[in-house]
Amino acid sequence: MPKIKFIADTASDIPDELLLEYDIDMPSVPITIEGKGYFERRSFSVREFYQILSGCAEIPATSRVPAEDYKACYERAFSYGFTDIINVTINAGGSGTNASAHMAKSLFFEEHPGAEGKFNIHIVDSKTYTMAYGYPVVQGAKMAREGKSCGEILDYLYDFFDRCEIYLACYSLDYAKKLQGEGRFTYLGFSSHYGDGDVIRAAIETGAFEACELPYNVYNPVLAEEGAVNLFKLAGEHGMGIINMKAYNGSGTMAIFKQIKGLTKIDYPDMTRFCLSNPYVSTIDAGARSMEEFLSDAEAANQPAMTAQERAELRERARRVSPYLNTICRECMHCLEKFECPQGVNFPKLLGIHGRYLVSSSLGFDTASYKGEYAAAATDSACIACGACLPWCEYHLDIPEMMAKASGELGA
Ligand code: SF4
Numbered sequence: 001m002p003k004i005k006f007i008a009d010t011a012s013d014i015p016d017e018l019l020l021e022y023d024i025d026m027p028s029v030p031i032t033i034e035g036k037g038y039f040e041r042r043s044f045s046v047r048e049f050y051q052i053l054s055g056c057a058e059i060p061a062t063s064r065v066p067a068e069d070y071k072a073c074y075e076r077a078f079s080y081g082f083t084d085i086i087n088v089t090i091n092a093g094g095s096g097t098n099a100s101a102h103m104a105k106s107l108f109f110e111e112h113p114g115a116e117g118k119f120n121i122h123i124v125d126s127k128t129y130t131m132a133y134g135y136p137v138v139q140g141a142k143m144a145r146e147g148k149s150c151g152e153i154l155d156y157l158y159d160f161f162d163r164c165e166i167y168l169a170c171y172s173l174d175y176a177k178k179l180q181g182e183g184r185f186t187y188l189g190f191s192s193h194y195g196d197g198d199v200i201r202a203a204i205e206t207g208a209f210e211a212c213e214l215p216y217n218v219y220n221p222v223l224a225e226e227g228a229v230n231l232f233k234l235a236g237e238h239g240m241g242i243i244n245m246k247a248y249n250g251s252g253t254m255a256i257f258k259q260i261k262g263l264t265k266i267d268y269p270d271m272t273r274f275c276l277s278n279p280y281v282s283t284i285d286a287g288a289r290s291m292e293e294f295l296s297d298a299e300a301a302n303q304p305a306m307t308a309q310e311r312a313e314l315r316e317r318a319r320r321v322s323p324y325l326n327t328i329c330r331e332c333m334h335c336l337e338k339f340e341c342p343q344g345v346n347f348p349k350l351l352g353i354h355g356r357y358l359v360s361s362s363l364g365f366d367t368a369s370y371k372g373e374y375a376a377a378a379t380d381s382a383c384i385a386c387g388a389c390l391p392w393c394e395y396h397l398d399i400p401e402m403m404a405k406a407s408g409e410l411g412a
């Protein structure tokens with residue numbers, strides 16, 4: 001039975017409690033801060049490091065973990081009877097730490113030739129940083145506890161590092177601006193959502209950003225012209241470019257547009273033109289799924305901007321139906337792929353008719369034909385509000401309540 005020791009340097013950011021729980025050794029990365037030398041996690045806690053960082057005029061410099069520190073870890077593990085070491089290091093392309101680990105391995109076997117074949121040191125280049133390799137090291141230690149072989153654990157780690165991608169977010173605007181000043185990137189932007197109006201306003205007013213990505217569409221222009229503060233205008237006044245997301249009100253509403261676009265007369269090109277005719281919108285994140293959709297979006301974008309009157313008319317139609325967008329049946333039929341009403345009620349069909357009746361009423365259309373349509377689709381069985389269908393609607397509609405309303409308004 002192999003006895004496996006895991007090693008990961010402090011740049012892996014594995015929390016102390018997991019180091020203790022899985023007996024992981026963690027040699028420290030040396031750090032120089034404004035000319036003074038420290039060792040990560042030994043000279044200060046993570047919290048203290050961030051406090052030091054906030055007062056620094058220069059970005060601290062790191063250097064490789066010394067080979068003698070790795071050698072000390074190998075010596076200790078060998079003396080405690082471990083058969084294998086899995087030593088995962090920070091990206092070898094960005095640090096000499098991996099080379100130190102190899103140097104220590106050579107020195108160890110020079111001094112302990114008898115250990116060859118009995119004690120194995122596997123050095124793995126994570127090719128990445130921070131918890132992107134701390135996490136799989138902990139998972140590997142768990143696998144060892146479960147009795148997995150060294151080969152299985154190494155396969156897992158190599159596979160993980162071959163496919164791992166990391167995304168960085170800068171938690172300090174000061175450093176983001178500093179990096180921008182150094183030419184690491186050109187434009188600084190942020191992205192946010194409905195409900196974060198105060199944060200968006202504060203971010204715009206810092207004057208630090210050149211761009212932002214915000215949701216806006218004909219059904220919900222609350223961050224722009226219909227908000228307490230027109231944040232699109234504010235961003236424009238700060239010289240920012242605006243990327244308009246959710247121009248079609250989010251993918252969750254796609255099915256419903258298919259059902260009601262004949263009534264609302266609002267189709268994707270109308271929504272595209274509405275967004276692009278906002279003078280503060282620079283571009284929209286249209287999310288075309290095919291060349292056909294892309295060409296349709298491009299054709300709409302190339303049309304003249306909507307006039308103020310066209311915009312107002314479209315918005316008025318959208319405003320009238322927007323209360324129903326999340327509350328009527330989309331007739332997607334996804335529920336019926338897995339479920340059948342025990343009473344034999346075709347509830348999506350009946351709810352779909354009622355939904356179009358509601359939308360037609362809100363738009364002021366004649367609704368006289370809906371009663372006949374409803375009667376033709378109804379069967380002899382009625383909904384008994386048993387609720388068996390409730391778990392099957394992916395939009396979490398309250399089907400029994402909706403059926404009662406539909407029956408009350410359109411039933412015999
Ligand atoms: S609540 Fe009505 S529609 Fe739903 S399963 Fe029961 S009877 Fe059928």
Ligand code: SF4
Pocket residue numbers: 328329330331332333334335336348351392393394395396397399
């Ligand atoms: S009840 Fe829900 S899942 Fe079923 S068709 Fe209607 S919207 Fe789709």
